[in-house]
Amino acid sequence: MKENYIAMAVIRRLPTYYRFLGRLMEQGVERISSKELSEQLQMTASQIRQDLNHFGGFGQQGYGYNVKNLYQEIGKILGVEESHNMIIVGAGNLGQALANYSSFAKRNFHVIGIFDVNPKLFGMTIRGVSIQDIDCLQQFLTEHTVDVAALTVPWHAAPELAADLVKWGAKSIWNFAPVDLKLPPDVLVENVQLLDSLMRLSYSLHERSLEEEA
Amino acid sequence: MKENYIAMAVIRRLPTYYRFLGRLMEQGVERISSKELSEQLQMTASQIRQDLNHFGGFGQQGYGYNVKNLYQEIGKILGVEESHNMIIVGAGNLGQALANYSSFAKRNFHVIGIFDVNPKLFGMTIRGVSIQDIDCLQQFLTEHTVDVAALTVPWHAAPELAADLVKWGAKSIWNFAPVDLKLPPDVLVENVQLLDSLMRLSYSLHERSLEEEA
DNA sequence: TAGATTGTTAATCGATTAACAATC
DNA sequence: TAGATTGTTAATCGATTAACAATC
Numbered sequence: 184m185k186e187n188y189i190a191m192a193v194i195r196r197l198p199t200y201y202r203f204l205g206r207l208m209e210q211g212v213e214r215i216s217s218k219e220l221s222e223q224l225q226m227t228a229s230q231i232r233q234d235l236n237h238f239g240g241f242g243q244q245g246y247g248y249n250v251k252n253l254y255q256e257i258g259k260i261l262g263v264e265e266s267h268n269m270i271i272v273g274a275g276n277l278g279q280a281l282a283n284y285s286s287f288a289k290r291n292f293h294v295i296g297i298f299d300v301n302p303k304l305f306g307m308t309i310r311g312v313s314i315q316d317i318d319c320l321q322q323f324l325t326e327h328t329v330d331v332a333a334l335t336v337p338w339h340a341a342p343e344l345a346a347d348l349v350k351w352g353a354k355s356i357w358n359f360a361p362v363d364l365k366l367p368p369d370v371l372v373e374n375v376q377l378l379d380s381l382m383r384l385s386y387s388l389h390e391r392s393l394e395e396e397a
Numbered sequence: 398m399k400e401n402y403i404a405m406a407v408i409r410r411l412p413t414y415y416r417f418l419g420r421l422m423e424q425g426v427e428r429i430s431s432k433e434l435s436e437q438l439q440m441t442a443s444q445i446r447q448d449l450n451h452f453g454g455f456g457q458q459g460y461g462y463n464v465k466n467l468y469q470e471i472g473k474i475l476g477v478e479e480s481h482n483m484i485i486v487g488a489g490n491l492g493q494a495l496a497n498y499s500s501f502a503k504r505n506f507h508v509i510g511i512f513d514v515n516p517k518l519f520g521m522t523i524r525g526v527s528i529q530d531i532d533c534l535q536q537f538l539t540e541h542t543v544d545v546a547a548l549t550v551p552w553h554a555a556p557e558l559a560a561d562l563v564k565w566g567a568k569s570i571w572n573f574a575p576v577d578l579k580l581p582p583d584v585l586v587e588n589v590q591l592l593d594s595l596m597r598l599s600y601s602l603h604e605r606s607l608e609e610e611a
Numbered sequence: 612t613a614g615a616t617t618g619t620t621a622a623t624c625g626a627t628t629a630a631c632a633a634t635c
Numbered sequence: 636t637a638g639a640t641t642g643t644t645a646a647t648c649g650a651t652t653a654a655c656a657a658t659c
């Protein structure tokens with residue numbers, strides 16, 4: 184546990200590397216050095232080498248990294264090869280947009296269920312998956328393995344639903360509701376706080392305008 | 398600049414404080430100590446006091462913080478009081494979902510334009526704003542102040558569009574495209590990388606399953 | 612006043628960067 | 636071989652936590 188513990192700061196950067204290497208591959212680039220990578224990604228070469236070495240030596244002295252190989256290795260680390268089942272809880276604007284978002288499939292995430300409280304939506308189909316009554320959630324979770332439950336419900340409904348989802352067997356929560364879910368520390372949660380992101384922009388814009396006054 | 402520079406790590410936490418204090422206010426809570434806050438938000442009291450003190454002493458020894466006052470002060474720091482104009486560039490699933498998302502208005506962000514390349518969408522109206530031809534962007538930007546341009550276009554279109562948007566006067570970019578935009582360092586950019594977020598979940602799920610095998 | 616809790620300085624911890632020997 | 640670039644250790648930097656005097 185202590186030995187192979189990888190800092191969150193490192194994990195956060197892996198998808199960036201992965202994405203960029205994918206693009207290089209498409210362009211037919213075969214090798215790249217940490218120095219070149221660092222220039223493209225606007226970080227230090229040291230950090231890239233340090234990061235990658237947490238997982239083993241993927242490079243070769245005097246040569247650099249083989250793009251395809253590194254891409255695959257990072258893919259393995261991120262577990263992109265495995266297929267994941269996803270459900271979407273809350274079929275409002277955001278929920279529907281997620282259900283429609285085809286790129287998830289490219290990363291092996293497959294929407295197998297969509298749920299809402301609104302009867303008007305029941306039976307409506309998005310990319311072949313029909314929206315069900317949220318009351319069917321518990322039943323659904325006993326019958327299917329759910330790796331990710333995307334929570335796109337109003338904030339006040341989120342904490343209880345999240346707790347239920349975990350109780351009923353969802354392996355992780357992808358939380359879009361603007362609340363800090365208080366779940367047991369061993370529950371996997373990824374927060375996407377759009378309003379927080381927007382408020383950081385707001386802060387920077389505000390700072391910017393103050394600077395300009397001075 | 399050096400003196401009043403606030404670390405990004407601090408800024409990142411402000412919206413969390415703000416959001417939580419808002420909820421406390423709704424519940425009629427009048428005062429709170431850093432200790433209580435720290436328990437609710439799962440961080441140390443020290444960090445909260447340290448963070449807040451970057452901006453001045455909002456608390457009172459022996460008493461704690463006045464919820465309403467602190468909420469307002471953080472609001473001011475974040476610039477939530479100011480009204481912001483937002484446009485949405487790319488009216489696909491995500492773009493439309495953002496245009497429909499009413500909570501932005503609560504934080505004083507107002508959608509004043511939506512743009513796409515697809516002629517079928519032209520004239521369609523979302524919350525009173527009609528979708529326009531993306532060719533009208535430059536013109537639009539000369540006529541309106543745009544604080545935030547939300548970029549919800551396919552990744553290959555994003556870098557060039559982002560550069561144009563900045564050139565034409567957009568003050569900041571809220572980037573949802575899965576690319577690292579390389580823009581001049583003084584350009585304000587907030588990235589929302591949904592796939593990256595999902596891949597971190599994927600990583601954690603993968604780790605979890607490895608642990609369970611052992 | 613006594614108790615509580617801040618504001619703030621000092622200590623610790625962790626993450627990033629620099630440097631360089633190993634080696635392709 | 637000589638040049639390039641990694642893997643890895645050591646140095647630096649920054650962020651978090653602890654501690655406590657100030658003070659409400």
